[in-house]
Amino acid sequence: MGNRHTRKKETTKKIPSLSILGSKTVRYPSTPDEARLEAFPNSYPERNYWITFDCPEFTSVCPVTGQPDFGKIIIQYIPDKLCLESKSLKLYLFSFRNYPAFHEDVTNRILSDIVRTIKPRQIIVRGEFRPRGGIAITVEVSYPEKSCGKSGR
Numbered sequence: 001m002g003n004r005h006t007r008k009k010e011t012t013k014k015i016p017s018l019s020i021l022g023s024k025t026v027r028y029p030s031t032p033d034e035a036r037l038e039a040f041p042n043s044y045p046e047r048n049y050w051i052t053f054d055c056p057e058f059t060s061v062c063p064v065t066g067q068p069d070f071g072k073i074i075i076q077y078i079p080d081k082l083c084l085e086s087k088s089l090k091l092y093l094f095s096f097r098n099y100p101a102f103h104e105d106v107t108n109r110i111l112s113d114i115v116r117t118i119k120p121r122q123i124i125v126r127g128e129f130r131p132r133g134g135i136a137i138t139v140e141v142s143y144p145e146k147s148c149g150k151s152g153r
Contacts, residue, residue: 028094032109035095037117039082048121051083052076055093058127063100071103071129073110082118103129107139115143 029035053075060069073093077084092113096106107127114123120143127139 027091029091030095031099032092032095032113035092036088037092037113038085038088039118040085042079042081042083045079045081048078050076050078053084053086053089055089058093058096060096060103060106061098061100062132063102066100067132069103069129069132071127073107074126074128075110075114075123076126077114077118077120077123080119080121084114084118103127103137103139108141111141111143 053073055073055075058071058073060071061067062069075084075089093110099106101109107125110127111123111125114120114125122142122144124140124142127137129137129139
């Protein structure tokens with residue numbers, strides 16, 4: 001009698017566009033310019049579905065004071081032909097750790113770099129930054145550009 005619980009041998013698929021995922025060595029980029037976002041083919045390009053990345057440990061540096069800024073980055077997008085690979089995103093976001101930029105610049109830069117990499121049908125990037133001097137800052141940017149509906153413009 002054979003073993004009913006035998007599993008089929010799992011195989012991994014090599015995707016040429018992915019060099020970070022599965023790599024035995026991890027190189028942490030020191031700036032967003034050095035970082036590389038990677039993508040893989042969307043298996044369901046005929047569908048509209050949302051993918052959300054919730055990144056609660058984001059850090060950057062104030063370009064004026066040099067003090068660290070802490071926040072949360074939320075990325076929501078509807079993929080077209082490509083999906084964003086999460087390990088490359090993790091390393092990309094890490095690259096902002098010592099990068100001097102205002103919250104508005106950081107959030108817009110993240111959106112621009114992702115749009116350039118995967119050309120999503122729609123994307124929203126939201127940066128929720130912890131209070132500095134008693135004021136928390138939230139920046140939300142979307143593509144394609146449309147009114148965010150906050151001010152009635």
